[in-house]
Amino acid sequence: MNSIDDRSVKGTLIPASRFSTEIRISNSRFIATIAPAFSVTDAKAFIREITQVYADATHNVPLYQIGFGSSTISHSSDNGEPSGTAGRPALAVLAGSGLGDTVMVITRFFGGTKLGTGGLVKAYSDSARSVIHAVPKAKKITVHHCQISGPYNLYEQIVRIIKKAGGIIDREEFTENVTILFSIPVIVYDKLVGQITDFTKGQIPVQLITENQTAIIPISLR
Numbered sequence: 001m002n003s004i005d006d007r008s009v010k011g012t013l014i015p016a017s018r019f020s021t022e023i024r025i026s027n028s029r030f031i032a033t034i035a036p037a038f039s040v041t042d043a044k045a046f047i048r049e050i051t052q053v054y055a056d057a058t059h060n061v062p063l064y065q066i067g068f069g070s071s072t073i074s075h076s077s078d079n080g081e082p083s084g085t086a087g088r089p090a091l092a093v094l095a096g097s098g099l100g101d102t103v104m105v106i107t108r109f110f111g112g113t114k115l116g117t118g119g120l121v122k123a124y125s126d127s128a129r130s131v132i133h134a135v136p137k138a139k140k141i142t143v144h145h146c147q148i149s150g151p152y153n154l155y156e157q158i159v160r161i162i163k164k165a166g167g168i169i170d171r172e173e174f175t176e177n178v179t180i181l182f183s184i185p186v187i188v189y190d191k192l193v194g195q196i197t198d199f200t201k202g203q204i205p206v207q208l209i210t211e212n213q214t215a216i217i218p219i220s221l222r
Contacts, residue, residue: 012101012140013099013137013139013219014100014138015034015036015099015138016036016135016216016219017035017036017135017138018035019033019034019134021131021134023127023130026113026115026119027111028108028110028111029111030106030107030108030126031108031109032107033050033104033131034102034103034104034131034132034135035102035104036101036102036103037066037103038101039066040064042066042103043064047060050107051105054105054107058108059080059081059086059107060079060106060108061076061081062075062077062079062104063090063106064102065102067100068101074095076088076091081124082117082120084121085121086120087124089121089128090104090124090127090128092125093125093128093132097132101140104131106127106128108123137218138216138219140214140215141185141186141214142213142214143168143185143213143214144186144189144213145170145182145183145208145209145210146181146182146184146206146207147180148180148204148205148206149178149179149180149207150177150200150204151177151178154204155178158180158196158204161195161199162180162184165184165195166184167183167192168182168183169182170182170183181209183213183215186212
């Protein structure tokens with residue numbers, strides 16, 4: 001799968017896919033399952049699914065944060081744990097993580113030892129922190145889908161220019177010429193067009209196929 005360098009373009013940081021981690025505390029199992037969610041409806045559907053998967057669990061603690069920055073919709077529940085010991089501390093970890101458009105369910109299988117109020121807060125916080133740290137990340141960005149066709153002798157340099165600008169190569173077609181189909185963040189589109197124009201002396205245009213599309217692109221952290 002194509003990915004981008006985390007430093008190359010700005011965008012909303014989200015989980016790249018569904019992901020789970022498990023920790024054990026005083027014989028209790030805490031399974032945190034995280035996923036991207038782009039609406040409250042998405043989040044609620046995910047919560048229902050995980051609750052059904054772990055229908056025999058002692059607790060399924062749900063939380064989500066839809067949106068990013070100052071415009072977010074957040075929700076959590078303790079799902080039967082003492083008030084303020086489960087959903088709220090886990091949501092605080094999520095809110096401080098830099099992730100947006102995220103839903104999580106922390107499933108607990110009780111191991112026979114009560115953890116107390118402080119122990120529960122720590123357990124749910126640690127479970128949220130564990131899955132947030134481990135989940136592969138992606139960026140939600142707005143892109144233009146483009147293509148460029150040119151001779152073989154310019155192919156490698158054009159690809160380097162596209163990738164250096166933060167573009168993602170979607171497909172390549174090798175016929176009489178090479179056709180490169182790619183996605184480029186809107187914020188750097190004009191800059192890329194200028195670079196291609198300079199490099200090819202205006203002989204090879206960047207063709208705009210579709211504008212302002214939402215793209216979810218995994219990132220590589222270096």
